[in-house]
Amino acid sequence: MSPDQLGVLIKETQAVLNQRMDEVLRPLGLSVSQYACLRNLHEEPGITGSELARRTFVSRQSMNVLVQGLERQGLVERAPEPGPRRERGAMLTHAATEILARADNAVSDVVGAMTEHLGQEQRNELHALLSACRDALARESSR
Template sequence: MITPAGADDTAESPEPRIIYLVKRVELIARAQLDAITREYGLTTLQYTALSVLRAQPGLSAAQLARRSFVSPQATTEMVGTLEAKGMIRREPDPGNRRVLRTHLTDAGRAALEACDRAADLLEERMLRDVAPHDAAALRRALTACASGLGAFTGAGAARA
């Protein structure tokens, strides 16, 4: 856009897209969460899986994959690693012996709680300049956004 000589050059630039801001926050928070979980011998994806198992004990590997946003192949490897570390245990489902149900161990719960404390501090730092009512509104808005986008998957998502 060309402005006439002497015109005010202080025109405001457009605000950044919300999607950009969400991605920026995600990248910064993820890098810091990666550092936190690494201190406790975990990856962020393993921390997520342990958190899911705390909320929903006894999931199969396929269920854990879906709820942890990880491919079934990656979940198989992750479950094996967590089991080898003694953070989870698997036992056959009484109704279907081919399905293994996954549960936290005491060691897994302890690692999860330690990461939770550090993640709480990270979240507090992230929200330090946000009023509590705005933080609550942000949580509701992001939950609604995730729900709204949850129906969009695959190649058609960008066109919908």
């Protein structure tokens, strides 16, 4: 398999995964980007919008709009400290924690379907290989 074929295969897999995640998250009132935002806020409460944007692969402006939408839905609240609103850390509300648990289960089912034909050792190897590829590209972009 040539490098370009591998790149296309990874992109195709990501596109189908994103589509399936969207299908299971939509009934919960979430987009894939909103889910990623909530997941990151759960893992690191108070993280800034800039860091959230970096971790969810959207622009800072898009993340600000996304967080505002989550605020209107009652899923996120911003830290009360003074300063520019978009740079104040955000935190999940109780309602978000409940929705996130349901979303995690739905996404877990999608990933389970994607990897059901793989044994545990193969899943571990896939995780290690994809992590190594991601890290190699991240090092390249920081040079």
